[in-house]
Amino acid sequence: MDEDCPLLSLEHITKDFDGTVVLSDVSFKLCKGEILGLVGENGAGKTTLMRILFGMPVIAETGGFQGRCCIDGESVDFKSPFDALDAGIGMVHQEFSLISAFTTAENILLNRECTHPSFLNEVFGDRMSVLDRDAIRERAERSIEKLGVKLDPDMLVSEMPVGHKQFTEIAREINRDGIRVLVLDEPTAVLTESEAEVLLSGMRSLADQGISIIFISHRLHEVLEVADRIVVLRDGKLVKDVSAKGVTVKEVSAWMVGRDVEAKRASGAHREFGPEFLRLDKLWVDMPGERVNEVSISVRKGEIFGIGGLAGQGKLGIPNGVMGLQLAGGEALLDGQAIPLNDPRAALSMGMAFVSEDRRGVGLLLDESLDWNIAFTAMQIQDRYLKPFLGSRFLRFRDDRGMRELAQEYVDALEIKCTGVRQRAKELSGGNQQKVCLAKAFAIKPKLLFVSEPTRGIDVGAKRLVLDALLKYNRENGMTIVMISSELEELRSICDRIAIVDEGRVAGILPPEAHLEDFGLLMSGRGATEEARVANA
Amino acid sequence: MNGLQKNSRFLRDNLVVFIFLALSLAALPFSGQAGAIPDNLMARVTRNAFLVFALIIPIYAGMGINFSMTLGAMAGQIGLIFCVDWNVVGVWGLLFSAVIGTPIAILFGLLAGSVLNRCKGREMVTSLILGFFMEGVYQLIVLYMFGSVLPLRSPNIELSRGYGVRNILNLATVRGSLDDLVAIKTPAISLGGLVLSPVKIPLVTIAIIVALAFFIVWFKKTKLGQDMRAVGNDMAVAKAAGINVDRTRIISIVISTVLACYGQIIFLQSINNMMTTDAQSQTGFMAAAAILVGGATASHASIKNVLIGVTLLHFMFETVPNAAPRVFGQADVAEYFRSFLSFGVIALSLVLHAYREKKKEEEARRANRIAAGETAAANAAAAAEGGRA
Numbered sequence: 001m002d003e004d005c006p007l008l009s010l011e012h013i014t015k016d017f018d019g020t021v022v023l024s025d026v027s028f029k030l031c032k033g034e035i036l037g038l039v040g041e042n043g044a045g046k047t048t049l050m051r052i053l054f055g056m057p058v059i060a061e062t063g064g065f066q067g068r069c070c071i072d073g074e075s076v077d078f079k080s081p082f083d084a085l086d087a088g089i090g091m092v093h094q095e096f097s098l099i100s101a102f103t104t105a106e107n108i109l110l111n112r113e114c115t116h117p118s119f120l121n122e123v124f125g126d127r128m129s130v131l132d133r134d135a136i137r138e139r140a141e142r143s144i145e146k147l148g149v150k151l152d153p154d155m156l157v158s159e160m161p162v163g164h165k166q167f168t169e170i171a172r173e174i175n176r177d178g179i180r181v182l183v184l185d186e187p188t189a190v191l192t193e194s195e196a197e198v199l200l201s202g203m204r205s206l207a208d209q210g211i212s213i214i215f216i217s218h219r220l221h222e223v224l225e226v227a228d229r230i231v232v233l234r235d236g237k238l239v240k241d242v243s244a245k246g247v248t249v250k251e252v253s254a255w256m257v258g259r260d261v262e263a264k265r266a267s268g269a270h271r272e273f274g275p276e277f278l279r280l281d282k283l284w285v286d287m288p289g290e291r292v293n294e295v296s297i298s299v300r301k302g303e304i305f306g307i308g309g310l311a312g313q314g315k316l317g318i319p320n321g322v323m324g325l326q327l328a329g330g331e332a333l334l335d336g337q338a339i340p341l342n343d344p345r346a347a348l349s350m351g352m353a354f355v356s357e358d359r360r361g362v363g364l365l366l367d368e369s370l371d372w373n374i375a376f377t378a379m380q381i382q383d384r385y386l387k388p389f390l391g392s393r394f395l396r397f398r399d400d401r402g403m404r405e406l407a408q409e410y411v412d413a414l415e416i417k418c419t420g421v422r423q424r425a426k427e428l429s430g431g432n433q434q435k436v437c438l439a440k441a442f443a444i445k446p447k448l449l450f451v452s453e454p455t456r457g458i459d460v461g462a463k464r465l466v467l468d469a470l471l472k473y474n475r476e477n478g479m480t481i482v483m484i485s486s487e488l489e490e491l492r493s494i495c496d497r498i499a500i501v502d503e504g505r506v507a508g509i510l511p512p513e514a515h516l517e518d519f520g521l522l523m524s525g526r527g528a529t530e531e532a533r534v535a536n537a
Numbered sequence: 538m539n540g541l542q543k544n545s546r547f548l549r550d551n552l553v554v555f556i557f558l559a560l561s562l563a564a565l566p567f568s569g570q571a572g573a574i575p576d577n578l579m580a581r582v583t584r585n586a587f588l589v590f591a592l593i594i595p596i597y598a599g600m601g602i603n604f605s606m607t608l609g610a611m612a613g614q615i616g617l618i619f620c621v622d623w624n625v626v627g628v629w630g631l632l633f634s635a636v637i638g639t640p641i642a643i644l645f646g647l648l649a650g651s652v653l654n655r656c657k658g659r660e661m662v663t664s665l666i667l668g669f670f671m672e673g674v675y676q677l678i679v680l681y682m683f684g685s686v687l688p689l690r691s692p693n694i695e696l697s698r699g700y701g702v703r704n705i706l707n708l709a710t711v712r713g714s715l716d717d718l719v720a721i722k723t724p725a726i727s728l729g730g731l732v733l734s735p736v737k738i739p740l741v742t743i744a745i746i747v748a749l750a751f752f753i754v755w756f757k758k759t760k761l762g763q764d765m766r767a768v769g770n771d772m773a774v775a776k777a778a779g780i781n782v783d784r785t786r787i788i789s790i791v792i793s794t795v796l797a798c799y800g801q802i803i804f805l806q807s808i809n810n811m812m813t814t815d816a817q818s819q820t821g822f823m824a825a826a827a828i829l830v831g832g833a834t835a836s837h838a839s840i841k842n843v844l845i846g847v848t849l850l851h852f853m854f855e856t857v858p859n860a861a862p863r864v865f866g867q868a869d870v871a872e873y874f875r876s877f878l879s880f881g882v883i884a885l886s887l888v889l890h891a892y893r894e895k896k897k898e899e900e901a902r903r904a905n906r907i908a909a910g911e912t913a914a915a916n917a918a919a920a921a922e923g924g925r926a
Contacts, residue, residue, distance in 0.1 A: 081777070082779060097771075097774045098774065099766075099767050099771050100770065100771070101770045102766070106763070110774075110775075110778040111764070111775075111779050111780050113760060126760065127760045127764065128759050128761060129759060130755075130758050131758055131759065286903070
C-alpha cells in the first residue's frame with residue numbers, strides 16, 4: 001500500500017439537509033487494493049457520504065455539499081451515478097437491484113450484453129442487434145470466477161438463495177471495465193455465516209487483484225476480519241481512522257455509540273413490578289422490510305419495556321404483528337389470555353393500544369379534527385361517545401359534546417398546541433401530531449400500550465414532552481408500555497429493561513444502565529454476553 | 538411440494554382457460570350448427586389473430602394490456618377510407634392502406650406512449666380512457682375533416698351534406714383480397730351423423746400470422762427485446778443499469794399501435810362493410826379478452842396464449858350465443874351473451890391475476906421466513922459447537 005498516492009480521497013466533506021448537519025468535515029483516503037471498513041450507527045452519515053461520492057441527484061437537489069472528492073489526486077464532481085461508474089466506482093446496495101425473472105448471467109451483463117448485428121440494424125439502430133447468449137454466459141462466468149464464488153450462470157434470480165443474489169450483484173459490478181473502487185453496503189446482512197465467509201475471502205481476492213473496497217457493515221467482527229483500515233463515523237463526524245490491526249470489536253462499538261453526554265435517568269431505578277403481563281412465544285411477523293423470525297419475550301405488569309435494534313432487523317414488526325396489522329403467527333398472551341393474531345379489532349378490544357411509527361398513515365385521520373381523531377378508536381371499539389336515538393340500539397348518534405370534552409382534556413393534559421379541538425390534524429406540527437396519537441391511545445384506557453418510534457421526526461423539546469407523557473401515564477395509571485425505538489438513548493432514559501432485536505430475533509435483554517459497548521455488541525450481531533443472558537432469565 | 542398442491546396450482550394458473558372450455562363444450566350440443574363451426578372458426582381466428590398479437594409487446598414491457606391499440610385500428614381505418622376513395626383495388630389496396638396507416642399509427646403510438654409514461658403503474662386504465670378519448674378525435678377527422686380539409690374524391694362514400702364519410706363504408710373493392718389470394722378448401726367430411734361443411738383455409742393470411750409470430754420470437758432475442766423484459770420486470774433496476782426506460786416503453790407502444798393498424802386492415806378485409814365511426818370500438822376488448830382467455834396475464838403473455846386464446850374465444854362465440862336463444866327461447870339474448878362473456882372474461886382474469894400475485898408473494902415470504910429460520914438454527918448450532926471446542 002502506497003500511502004502517498006491515494007486512489008480515492010474525500011476531503012472535508014460537509015453536508016446539511018435544511019440546516020440539520022449530517023456530515024461535518026469528514027476526510028479520509030483509500031489506497032489501491034485496500035479494504036476500508038466504514039462503520040457507524042444508523043444515521044451516522046454513512047449513506048449520505050456514499051451518496052455524495054456517487055453524485056446521487058438527491059444531494060444536488062438538497063443544496064449540494066462542501067468539500068471535494070478526488071480520484072488519482074484530481075478533483076471530480078459526479079453529476080449522476082453513471083459518471084461515477086464511468087470513473088470506475090461501483091456500488092452494491094443494501095436492497096438487491098436485480099431483475100428476478102432474469103438469469104444470473106443476464107443480470108451480470110444487464111445493459112452491457114454482447115450482441116451481433118442483425119439486418120434491422122441499418123434501419124432501426126443497434127438495439128435491434130441479436131443477443132449472443134454464449135458470449136454473455138462466458139463473460140458472466142469470467143467475473144464469477146474473479147470473485148471466487150460458485151454460481152450457476154443459468155439460474156433465475158427468483159429461485160436463488162439470498163446469498164447468491166448478493167454474489168450476483170457483486171459479480172455485476174466487477175464485470176465493468178476499469179472498475180477500481182467497489183462500495184459494498186451491508187453485503188453480509190442477509191448472508192448465512194458460511195456464505196459471509198465465502199464473500200469475505202472473495203473480497204480479499206479482489207483486493208489482491210488491485211480493486212479497492214469500501215466495506216460498510218454493522219457486523220463488526222467481519223469488518224475487523226477483512227478490513228485493512230477502519231473509519232468510524234458518529235453523528236456525522238469522523239471519530240476514528242485507524243489500522244484494523246489489534247483493534248477489538250469492543251473498542252469499535254464503543255467508538256460507534258459513545259456519546260459525550262450520558263442520558264439522564266428518570267428517578268425510580270428500583271421499581272416493583274407485577275406478574276407477567278405480556279408474553280410472546282416464538283412470534284413471527286411477515287412485515288415487508290421488517291421481518292420478525294422468532295421472538296420470545298415476557299413483559300411484566302407496570303413495566304416500561306424497550307425494544308431497540310438497527311433498522312430493518314425486525315423491531316417494528318413486533319407491535320405491528322401483535323396488534324394484527326401485519327400477518328403474524330406464533331403465540332401471544334396478554335394477562336394469561338391468548339391474543340388472537342391478525343385481528344386488529346380483537347387486539348384493541350383486549351385492552352391494548354398501538355401508537356404506530358406510521359403516524360400520518362396509520363395513526364391519524366389527517367383531514368379530520370382533533371376531537372374526532374382522539375375519540376375515534378374509543379368510539380369504534382368501545383362504543384363510547386355514542387347516544388342511542390329514541391332508546392334504539394341500532395340507530396345511534398355521535399356524542400359530539402362528549403368527544404369535544406374528551407379532546408379538550410387531552411389537549412390540556414399533553415399540552416397539545418392547537419387553535420382548538422376542531423382544528424384539523426394535518427395542520428399540527430409533527431410533535432403535536434404525535435401527542436394526538438398518544439391521546440387517541442390513552443383515550444381507550446389501555447392496559448398495555450405499544451409505542452413505536454414515538455419521537456421520530458420531532459424536535460428535541462417535543463421529544464422530552466412525549467417521553468414525559470409516557471412516563472406519567474406509566475407511573476400514575478400503572479399502564480404497561482412496550483416502546484420501540486431506534487434511538488438507544490431514548491430507550492435508556494425511560495425503559496426498565498431493553499431488548500435488542502437483531503436479524504428478526506431477540507439478541508439479548510439488558511438493563512438500561514448497562515454499558516454502551518454491550519448494546520453495540522448485541523446490535524452488531526455478536527451474540528449475547530453473560531450479563532445479558534442473566535438479565536434475560 | 539406434493540402432487541395435490543401442484544395440481545391445484547396448475548388449476549389456479551389456468552382457471553380462466555378451463556372455465557371457458559367447459560362453458561363452450563356445454564353449449565356445443567345446443568348450438569344447432571356444429572357442422573359449420575370449423576369453417577366459421579377458421580375465418581374468425583385468421584381474421585382476429587394478428588390484432589391479438591399486437592398486445593404482446595407492451596405486456597413484455599410491463600405496461601399491461603394496451604387498450605389504446607384502438608388508436609392503431611383507427612389509423613388502419615383511415616388508411617382504408619383513402620384506399621376506397623382512391624379506388625385502389627385488391628391486395629394492392631390493402632398495401633396502400635397500410636402505407637397510409639403506418640405514419641399515422643406511429644404518431645398515435647408516440648402520443649399514447651408518452652401519455653402512458655406519465656402514469657406509470659396505471660397504464661391499463663389510462664390506455665382504456667385514452668382509447669375512448671381518441672375515438673372522439675377520430676370521429677372528428679372522419680365526419681368533419683374528410684371532404685373539407687382532407688380531400689375526398691369519390692361521391693359514393695361522401696355524406697350528402699358535402700363533407701364527412703358515410704356511416705357504412707363498402708369494402709367490396711378489397712374484400713377478401715388477402716384471404717382469397719391463395720386459399721384451399723377442404724372437402725366436406727362426414728363424422729358419424731355430423732357433416733362438417735368444407736373449411737376454407739386462407740394460406741396467405743395464415744402465413745402472415747406465422748411470420749409475425751416468428752418475428753416476435755426473434756424480437757425477444759434482440760437487445761431491445763431484452764431491454765423491454767428488463768423494464769417490464771423492474772423499472773428502477775433497468776434505469777439504474779442505464780436503460781432508457783421511457784424511450785423503451787414508448788417504442789413498445791409504437792410497435793403495438795403499428796401492428797394493430799395492420800391487424801385492423803386484415804380484420805376488415807375479411808368483412809364486407811366497415812362501420813366508419815365505430816369499427817374500432819370493440820377491437821381492444823376483443824383482443825384483450827382473447828389473450829386473457831388464452832391464459833395470459835397483465836404481466837405475462839406468450840405466443841401460445843395468443844393462439845389458444847383467440848381459438849377458444851371464437852369457439853365460445855360460435856357456440857354460446859347460438860345456444861342461448863334455444864335454451865332461453867328468446868332470439869335477442871345471443872348478443873347479450875356475447876358481450877356479457879367477453880367483458881366477464883376480462884374482469885375475471887384480471888381479478889384472478891391480482892389474487893394469484895398476492896398468493897405468490899405470500900408464498901415467497903413464507904419460504905423466506907422458513908429459510909431464515911433454518912439458517913439461524915444452523916448458525917446457533919455452529920456457535921454452540923464452536924463454544925464447546
